[in-house]
Amino acid sequence: xxxxxxxxxxxxxxxxxxxxxxxxxxxxxxxxxxxxxxxxxxxxxxxxxxxxxxxxxxxxxxxxxxxxxxxxxxxxxxxxxxxxxxxxxxxxxxxxxxxxxxxxxxxxxxxxxxxxxxxxxxxxxxxxxxxxxxxxxxxxxxxxxxxxxxxxxxxxxxxxxxxxxxxxxxxxxxxxxxxxxxxxxxxxxxxxxxxxxxxxxxxxxxxxxxxxxxxxxxxxxxxxxxxxxxxxxxxxxxxxxxxxxxxxxxxxxxxxxxxxxxxxxxxxxxxxxxxxxxxxxxxxxxxxxxxxxxxxxxxxxxxxxxxxxxxxxxxxxxxxxxxxx
Amino acid sequence: xxxxxxxxxxxxxxxxxxxxxxxxxxxxxxxxxxxxxxxxxxxxxxxxxxxxxxxxxxxxxxxxxxxxxxxxxxxxxxxxxxxxxxxxxxxxxxxxxxxxxxxxxxxxxxxxxxxxxxxxxxxxxxxxxxxxxxxxxxxxxxxxxxxxxxxxxxxxxxxxxxxxxxxxxxxxxxxxxxxxxxxxxxxxxxxxxxxxxxxxxxxxxxxxxxxxxxxxxxxxxxxxxxxxxxxxxxxxxxxxxxxxxxxxxxxxxxxxxxxxxxxxxxxxxxxxxxxxxxxxxxxxxxxxxxxxxxxxxxxxxxxxxxxxxxxxxxxxxxxxxxxxxxxxxxxxxxxxxxxxxxxxxxxxxxxxxxxxxxxxxxxxxxxxxxxxxxxxxxxxxxxxxxxxxxxxxxxxxxxxxxxxxxxxxxxxxxxxxxxxxxxxxxxxxxxxxxxxxxxxxxxxxxxxxxxxxxxxxxxxxxxxxxxxxxxxxxxxxxxxxxxxxxxxxxxxxxxxxxxxxxxxx
Numbered sequence: 001x002x003x004x005x006x007x008x009x010x011x012x013x014x015x016x017x018x019x020x021x022x023x024x025x026x027x028x029x030x031x032x033x034x035x036x037x038x039x040x041x042x043x044x045x046x047x048x049x050x051x052x053x054x055x056x057x058x059x060x061x062x063x064x065x066x067x068x069x070x071x072x073x074x075x076x077x078x079x080x081x082x083x084x085x086x087x088x089x090x091x092x093x094x095x096x097x098x099x100x101x102x103x104x105x106x107x108x109x110x111x112x113x114x115x116x117x118x119x120x121x122x123x124x125x126x127x128x129x130x131x132x133x134x135x136x137x138x139x140x141x142x143x144x145x146x147x148x149x150x151x152x153x154x155x156x157x158x159x160x161x162x163x164x165x166x167x168x169x170x171x172x173x174x175x176x177x178x179x180x181x182x183x184x185x186x187x188x189x190x191x192x193x194x195x196x197x198x199x200x201x202x203x204x205x206x207x208x209x210x211x212x213x214x215x216x217x218x219x220x221x222x223x224x225x226x227x228x229x230x231x232x233x234x235x236x237x238x239x240x241x242x243x244x245x246x247x248x249x250x251x252x253x254x255x256x257x258x259x260x261x262x263x264x265x266x267x268x269x270x271x272x273x274x275x276x277x278x279x280x281x282x283x284x285x286x287x288x289x290x291x292x293x294x295x296x297x298x299x300x301x302x303x304x305x306x307x308x309x310x311x312x313x314x315x316x317x318x319x320x321x322x323x324x325x
Numbered sequence: 326x327x328x329x330x331x332x333x334x335x336x337x338x339x340x341x342x343x344x345x346x347x348x349x350x351x352x353x354x355x356x357x358x359x360x361x362x363x364x365x366x367x368x369x370x371x372x373x374x375x376x377x378x379x380x381x382x383x384x385x386x387x388x389x390x391x392x393x394x395x396x397x398x399x400x401x402x403x404x405x406x407x408x409x410x411x412x413x414x415x416x417x418x419x420x421x422x423x424x425x426x427x428x429x430x431x432x433x434x435x436x437x438x439x440x441x442x443x444x445x446x447x448x449x450x451x452x453x454x455x456x457x458x459x460x461x462x463x464x465x466x467x468x469x470x471x472x473x474x475x476x477x478x479x480x481x482x483x484x485x486x487x488x489x490x491x492x493x494x495x496x497x498x499x500x501x502x503x504x505x506x507x508x509x510x511x512x513x514x515x516x517x518x519x520x521x522x523x524x525x526x527x528x529x530x531x532x533x534x535x536x537x538x539x540x541x542x543x544x545x546x547x548x549x550x551x552x553x554x555x556x557x558x559x560x561x562x563x564x565x566x567x568x569x570x571x572x573x574x575x576x577x578x579x580x581x582x583x584x585x586x587x588x589x590x591x592x593x594x595x596x597x598x599x600x601x602x603x604x605x606x607x608x609x610x611x612x613x614x615x616x617x618x619x620x621x622x623x624x625x626x627x628x629x630x631x632x633x634x635x636x637x638x639x640x641x642x643x644x645x646x647x648x649x650x651x652x653x654x655x656x657x658x659x660x661x662x663x664x665x666x667x668x669x670x671x672x673x674x675x676x677x678x679x680x681x682x683x684x685x686x687x688x689x690x691x692x693x694x695x696x697x698x699x700x701x702x703x704x705x706x707x708x709x710x711x712x713x714x715x716x717x718x719x720x721x722x723x724x725x726x727x728x729x730x731x732x733x734x735x736x737x738x739x740x741x742x743x744x745x746x747x748x749x750x751x752x753x754x755x756x757x758x759x760x761x762x763x764x765x766x767x768x769x770x771x772x773x774x775x776x777x778x779x780x781x782x783x784x785x786x787x788x789x790x791x792x793x794x795x796x797x798x799x800x801x802x803x804x805x806x807x808x809x810x811x812x813x814x815x816x817x818x819x820x821x822x823x824x825x826x827x828x829x830x
Contacts, residue, residue, distance in 0.1 A: 201782065
């Protein structure tokens, strides 16, 4: 399954790459006469669902490939991943998932009904969005350094969107890296956490940065740092942890995955079609609005990326103390 | 003045053709489901929930609300004509509604309930418009301990005033609380009582519990009872409008019922059924016709209907301003809003004023639509009751399965619904009310969430509940209700004992 072709692509370079290596790539286009089901790990309305519907729309309008979105939420994405792993690898069932079912669940849950690499064909990477640290303006802190000295004098409480969520894992990673200690207060999703933050119940919270840019602009919250490798163009004033001297990079990514054993030619066709759609201007703009930074990967690169993510996330999840005993 | 301007703004939103259409679909569907015995507003809301995801949030909310209060209108029809409550709350309407129908006054009874429902609905709407903004203002400073205290008060009030056996009511609340603990523990992330079944990791969905307890178990019960033979009283269309004297006798019961209903609707935990029961009990004590209650008098059907309808409107107050469901169907409303990216809470009024006031104004429009649906078009609904059950119930069963399946696209959920339905049927045989179970199930996890969050934030100091003025006040009221209930049951017990022992003397 592993291709030896290795093309390193940066963000936004997908189109350039295609012109550089046109021979090795299959042409984008429909791959099945049957409608494709894109299984989503969340209920309708969330970011994953919106991305899936965007993809389904353009598959049909741009390439005549009929596609429908099938929401199968539950157990942090493991219900949907398990379901897809048991379908036929004929290209009619695809899973649009974030990192949770592949990189969080295997370490977090005692047993999961699938193997994150062997039971799947990881087809295409779509993009990533990054969470960050937000604090109450009254605390008068603006940088990571100021945060450290404040947090060492007083134990602060932070809100997350739930145990084992990316915001919780970031919170634990920040504490470990900065040698600070804080109280984790989990919520069901980020919206109620932000509500309590605004009511003054919480000192701080971790959440996706771009989604909260209005709060930053209104001065309701100070974004101390974002956990992406580079600043997000949507929030240019929010510095990264890295540029402030602390190597904390944790991103929530989404990608497209099929059951194991999919034909290599078909994998390539799907990858190319998906990349062509997500690098078109209109779609890219929509992704940026959703806070997602797109970059292109081949199927092999994406598989390697998932495998790497599993090993980088495992110690974070273990140190957060949320693995099932 | 401000309220008037806001209301006018809301009205302009509801009067948009699209919203008018969804409002109509909502009230029509609600009446339809309400007429059918056994499945109430919860099942109806659950069935249209998937559809609402594709609508604009305001339209979705208007439609769901329409189903909710539409079902209460419809619920009275089967109560009066067949002595079968269409919804749990309509069971109180049976007491005098069916005797009225047997006297040949079904038309007048239906007309009066429609008018009472309308009156109650308008009272509920006015209470909501007047009260919600100030409650939201107050709730801006609510912390987790205050939320905990509100929910605790609601649960205690619900079990203290439930109709039927208090002990069985409390047992059902506790069973609901236990059912609510299934799934991942929010604070630690550990699985509780999931028995290794991945589908249970996220807990049991409220729709599954509600469809099982109310939908499936009612279907089983009606097969066993074989109600097919039960006669439908016919309506004499010449005798439809109450006389002038009767009109007069209806006015103050409607006002009283509407006020009592709006209080219990706004209190989380107590819903339409309790509101209707209490309003009936109060009226039975103070009405000039109190001696005739139970034999078929008009005020006795008007009061519970006014109460349950105003309660359905005011149930939206805690739901939208605190994010605490005022009744079990409201838990679905919160879920639907969350999927649209809207978090119900104190900021909803300022952040989505169009939605809030659009909803309030839709109560007026929806209630007018219902009046039209229920008075000139009453014939359609009575014909619906004549459809043989052998066609009706399999259809409902299919709809229930579809509704449940659409939640997660998972067949496991259908099996779970059937299992809960079977358990619900057994409970029904032993006269355990399913409604308190559902209340415990909805509010329990929420109460636990706020309790544990309070403790986390207070660094483990339980005094936090007594130090905050809001939570301290609410807890004092709760203790008061508990003390009163205990006092009352002890004095009742003594009373029963003395009256029992006296004859032997």
